[in-house]
Amino acid sequence: MATIRDVAQLAEVSVATxxxxxxxxxxxxxxxxxxxxxxxxxLDYHPNVLARGLNKKRTKTLGLLLPDITNPFFPQLARxxxxxxxxxxxxxxxxxxxxxxxxxLHYIKILEQxxxxxxxxxxxxxxxxxxxxxxxxxxxxxxxxEDIPAVCVKNRxxxxxxxxxxxxxxxKRIGHxxxxxxxxxxxxxxxxxxxAVQTQPWFSDNYVEVANFDMELAKTAxxxxxxxxxxxxxxxxxxxxxxxxxxxxLLHAGYRVPEDIAxxxxxxxxxxxxxxxxxSTIVQPIYEMGELATRLLLQLIEQKxxxxxxxxxxxxxxxxxxxxxx
Amino acid sequence: MATIRDVAQLAEVSVATxxxxxxxxxxxxxxxxxxxxxxxxxLDYHPNVLARGLNKKRTKTLGLLLPDITNPFFPQLARxxxxxxxxxxxxxxxxxxxxxxxxxLHYIKILEQxxxxxxxxxxxxxxxxxxxxxxxxxxxxxxxxEDIPAVCVKNRxxxxxxxxxxxxxxxKRIGHxxxxxxxxxxxxxxxxxxxAVQTQPWFSDNYVEVANFDMELAKTAxxxxxxxxxxxxxxxxxxxxxxxxxxxxLLHAGYRVPEDIAxxxxxxxxxxxxxxxxxSTIVQPIYEMGELATRLLLQLIEQKxxxxxxxxxxxxxxxxxxxxxx
DNA sequence: TTGTAGGCGTTATCAG
DNA sequence: CTGATAACGCCTACAA
Numbered sequence: 001m002a003t004i005r006d007v008a009q010l011a012e013v014s015v016a017t018x019x020x021x022x023x024x025x026x027x028x029x030x031x032x033x034x035x036x037x038x039x040x041x042x043l044d045y046h047p048n049v050l051a052r053g054l055n056k057k058r059t060k061t062l063g064l065l066l067p068d069i070t071n072p073f074f075p076q077l078a079r080x081x082x083x084x085x086x087x088x089x090x091x092x093x094x095x096x097x098x099x100x101x102x103x104x105l106h107y108i109k110i111l112e113q114x115x116x117x118x119x120x121x122x123x124x125x126x127x128x129x130x131x132x133x134x135x136x137x138x139x140x141x142x143x144x145x146e147d148i149p150a151v152c153v154k155n156r157x158x159x160x161x162x163x164x165x166x167x168x169x170x171x172k173r174i175g176h177x178x179x180x181x182x183x184x185x186x187x188x189x190x191x192x193x194x195x196a197v198q199t200q201p202w203f204s205d206n207y208v209e210v211a212n213f214d215m216e217l218a219k220t221a222x223x224x225x226x227x228x229x230x231x232x233x234x235x236x237x238x239x240x241x242x243x244x245x246x247x248x249x250l251l252h253a254g255y256r257v258p259e260d261i262a263x264x265x266x267x268x269x270x271x272x273x274x275x276x277x278x279x280s281t282i283v284q285p286i287y288e289m290g291e292l293a294t295r296l297l298l299q300l301i302e303q304k305x306x307x308x309x310x311x312x313x314x315x316x317x318x319x320x321x322x323x324x325x326x
Numbered sequence: 327m328a329t330i331r332d333v334a335q336l337a338e339v340s341v342a343t344x345x346x347x348x349x350x351x352x353x354x355x356x357x358x359x360x361x362x363x364x365x366x367x368x369l370d371y372h373p374n375v376l377a378r379g380l381n382k383k384r385t386k387t388l389g390l391l392l393p394d395i396t397n398p399f400f401p402q403l404a405r406x407x408x409x410x411x412x413x414x415x416x417x418x419x420x421x422x423x424x425x426x427x428x429x430x431l432h433y434i435k436i437l438e439q440x441x442x443x444x445x446x447x448x449x450x451x452x453x454x455x456x457x458x459x460x461x462x463x464x465x466x467x468x469x470x471x472e473d474i475p476a477v478c479v480k481n482r483x484x485x486x487x488x489x490x491x492x493x494x495x496x497x498k499r500i501g502h503x504x505x506x507x508x509x510x511x512x513x514x515x516x517x518x519x520x521x522a523v524q525t526q527p528w529f530s531d532n533y534v535e536v537a538n539f540d541m542e543l544a545k546t547a548x549x550x551x552x553x554x555x556x557x558x559x560x561x562x563x564x565x566x567x568x569x570x571x572x573x574x575x576l577l578h579a580g581y582r583v584p585e586d587i588a589x590x591x592x593x594x595x596x597x598x599x600x601x602x603x604x605x606s607t608i609v610q611p612i613y614e615m616g617e618l619a620t621r622l623l624l625q626l627i628e629q630k631x632x633x634x635x636x637x638x639x640x641x642x643x644x645x646x647x648x649x650x651x652x
Numbered sequence: 653t654t655g656t657a658g659g660c661g662t663t664a665t666c667a668g
Numbered sequence: 669c670t671g672a673t674a675a676c677g678c679c680t681a682c683a684a
Contacts, residue, residue: 377661
C-alpha cells in the first residue's frame with residue numbers, strides 16, 4: 001500500500017503538500033496540486049485511517065449497540081444505520097448487549113478505546129454516566145431522561161390508535177399484553193391503552209398481562225388472560241412479537257382470529273405479514289428512524305447543532321386480517 | 327486517558343518496560359513488573375488500539391460482508407460471528423453488499439484500509455483477486471472454488487433428504503422452486519432434487535421453476551408451476567423464504583397445505599415456525615456455521631494451520647405440519 | 653505557496 | 669534485565 005511519502009516522492013513535493021491537497025486545506029498551487037493528484041491516482045493512494053485516527057482521534061466509524069440483532073426489529077434498524085453511515089464514509093461496528101448492563105458497559109469501553117466517533121444505543125438502562133469520554137451518543141426507541149438526543153415514535157398515541165381501532169371494528173372488551181416494566185416504550189403503550197379504556201365500566205387491571213415483549217411468554221400470558229377474562233374479544237399486544245405468540249396460542253387453543261378475538265400488535269415487523277391471518281399492527285417507520293438517528297449522530301459528531309433533543313415520529317395503523325370488521 | 331508514558335513515569339521505568347509487561351514478552355524483573363502493574367491499575371491504563379494497530383498492522387477487528395442483514399437468514403449468522411469475535415476480543419464491522427460486486431469491492435477496500443484482521447464473506451461472486459492485501463478470508467455458504475476456506479452445509483444430500491421425505495409421506499409428483507443460477511447453494515440443492523426424481527417416469531424440466539431465493543417471486547412462480555403441472559402434490563422450495571412465499575400464494579389460491587400440496591423448505595429460519603401451517607424444512611445449523619467460520623478465520627489470523635479447506639456441515643430434516651402424512 | 657519537524661501512542665531493535 | 673530510539677503513517681504549527 002502506498003503511503004503519503006510515496007506520493008510526495010512521485011509528485012516531487014513534501015508530504016505536507018500532499019496532506020494539504022488530500023484534506024483540501026491550506027494554500028496549494030494549482031499546478032502542483034495537479035501533479036499531486038496525478039501521483040495519488042497513479043499509486044491508488046488512500047490515507048491510512050489508523051494513522052489519521054491516531055492524531056485526529058477520529059476513526060470514521062460508528063458503533064451500534066443493541067440487545068440482539070436476532071430480534072426481528074433490529075435488522076431493519078441496523079440496515080438503515082449502516083446505509084447512512086456508509087453514505088458518509090463511516091463504518092459500523094455491531095454489538096449485541098442482550099440488554100445486560102455489564103455487557104453494555106464493556107462494549108462502550110471497547111468502542112471508546114477504539115476511538116469510535118459516535119454510538120447509537122438501543123437500551124433501556126443506558127445513561128450518560130456510562131460514558132467515560134464525551135463521545136456523541138443517540139439513544140433509540142426510548143425517551144431520553146437526560147441530555148442524550150433520542151429517536152422514538154409516539155408510543156402512547158399509537159397505542160390509543162390501536163385500541164380505538166379495536167373498538168371501531170366492534171370489540172367490547174379489550175385486553176392488553178404489555179412489555180417489560182423497565183422499558184419506557186412498554187410503559188407508554190400501556191398508558192395509551194389505559195387512556196383508551198379507562199372510561200369503560202368493565203375495565204380493571206385484570207385485563208392486562210405482562211409478557212416482556214417476548215413471543216414465548218406471550219403464548220402462556222394470553223391464555224392466562226382469557227382464562228381470567230373470558231369476555232375479552234380484542235387484544236392489543238404491546239409489540240408484534242407478542243402478537244405473533246398470542247396468535248399462535250389462540251389458534252392452537254381453538255379460538256378464531258378475528259372472529260372470536262381480534263388482535264393487533266405494535267412495531268410493523270415483517271413477521272406480522274407472513275403469519276396467517278396477517279396481523280394488524282401499528283407501524284413504526286423503523287428504517288426512517290434508523291436513518292434519522294444516524295443523521296443526528298453524524299450531526300453531533302460534526303459538531304453541528306441539533307435542533308431538538310427528542311424526535312418523536314408518527315406511527316401508522318395498518319389494518320390487516322386479524323382485525324377485520326366483525 | 328492515560329498513555330504508556332504516564333504509566334512509565336509513575337512506575338519510574340521506561341516505556342519499553344511497560345510495553346514488555348503489557349505484552350508479556352521479553353525479560354522483566356519481577357519486582358519492577360509489580361511496580362508497573364500497580365501503575366497500570368492505578369491509572370486504569372488501556373493501550374491505545376489505534377497506535378498499536380499502526381505498527382502491528384492488526385486491529386483486533388473482523389469484517390462481516392453479507393448481502394443484506396435484513397434477510398432472515400443473516401441475523402443469526404451475524405450474532406454467531408459477533409459472539410465468537412467478542413469472545414476473543416475482536417470487534418465486528420458489518421457490511422451490506424446487496425450482492426453487488428461493486429459494493430463488495432468497495433467494502434473490501436475500506437476494510438483493508440482499516441487494517442481489519444480478517445473478513446467473513448457471504449457472496450456468490452467473491453474471489454481471491456478481489457483482495458489487494460493478503461488478508462485472511464473465509465467464505466460462507468458457498469463452495470470455495472479457489473484456495474479460500476469455506477463453510478457450508480451438505481446442500482445436495484440435504485435436498486435429497488427433503489424430496490425423499492415428500493415421497494415418504496405419499497407425494498407422487500414433486501415440483502421444485504430453485505434459487506438463482508449464480509448461487510452454488512441453489513445449484514447443489516437443484517442437483518439433489520434431480521438426484522431424487524430423475525428416475526421417476528413423470529419427471530421433466532417442467533417441474534422446476536426459478537424464483538431466486540425470493541419470497542415475492544416465489545408467489546408467482548409457484549402458481550405458474552401448478553398451472554403447468556396441476557398434478558403436483560408436493561413442492562420442495564430451495565430455501566425457506568421461497569417456501570413461505572409459496573405457502574401464502576397456495577393458501578390464497580385455495581389450495582390446502584399439506585392436504586392438496588405438501589411443502590418443504592430449506593434453511594431453518596425462524597420464519598418457518600411462525601407461519602400457519604408451520605413449514606417443514608431442512609435445518610442448517612446457522613449459528614454453528616457462523617461460529618465455525620469465525621473460529622476458522624481466527625485460526626487463519628493467528629497463523630495457525632487450518633485442517634481442511636472446506637467444511638461441509640450436516641443438515642437435519644425437521645418435519646412440521648406442512649408435510650404431515652397424507 | 654511550500655517544506656521541516658514534532659507529535660499522536662505503541663512496539664521492536666539494539667545497545668548497555 | 670532495562671532504556672533509548674527508530675519506526676508505523678499522518679497532520680499541523682511554524683519557518684522559509
